[in-house]
Amino acid sequence: MQIQVPLILSLFALLRNLLYKMTLKHFKRSEFTCKCGCGETVISDELLQSLDKAREFAKIPFVISSGYRCKNHPESKKNPTSSHIKGLAVDIKCEGSNTRAIMMDALVFADFERFGLHESFIHVDIDVYDKPSPVIWLY
Numbered sequence: 001m002q003i004q005v006p007l008i009l010s011l012f013a014l015l016r017n018l019l020y021k022m023t024l025k026h027f028k029r030s031e032f033t034c035k036c037g038c039g040e041t042v043i044s045d046e047l048l049q050s051l052d053k054a055r056e057f058a059k060i061p062f063v064i065s066s067g068y069r070c071k072n073h074p075e076s077k078k079n080p081t082s083s084h085i086k087g088l089a090v091d092i093k094c095e096g097s098n099t100r101a102i103m104m105d106a107l108v109f110a111d112f113e114r115f116g117l118h119e120s121f122i123h124v125d126i127d128v129y130d131k132p133s134p135v136i137w138l139y
């Protein structure tokens with residue numbers, strides 16, 4: 001009997017994805033759905049795991065203001081190289097200096113290396129193969 005390597009690999013990927021979904025303690029995948037109305041959620045499991053780890057450490061709510069953005073999302077047209085389009089980025093609602101410090105501490109603890117600070121949110125992404133790191137930019 002011939003071993004079907006691609007089949008085994010895809011089964012393994014499926015099981016791994018199921019496991020990731022089951023082990024998310026603080027988030028639902030629907031929180032990362034594109035807000036253009038398309039209903040699609042293309043989001044990195046690695047990103048979700050790191051975010052869950054940061055949220056656990058921070059012990060305060062993480063409200064996702066933007067997760068996945070498809071190509072038709074208005075923001076994607078303004079910024080076609082955005083890591084949100086790759087499902088590698090999230091914006092976490094964040095207002096206030098104390099909340100910002102707690103979230104940044106937790107995100108660094110969870111090994112994030114790319115941050116964008118806006119007065120009303122923190123952008124984090126894991127697009128480290130295509131983009132420089134470590135970086136913190138300001139909007």
Ligand SMILES: [Zn+2]
Pocket residue numbers: 034035036037038039040069070071072073
């Ligand atoms: Zn969309």
Ligand SMILES: [Zn+2]
Pocket residue numbers: 066084089090091123124
């Ligand atoms: Zn962002």
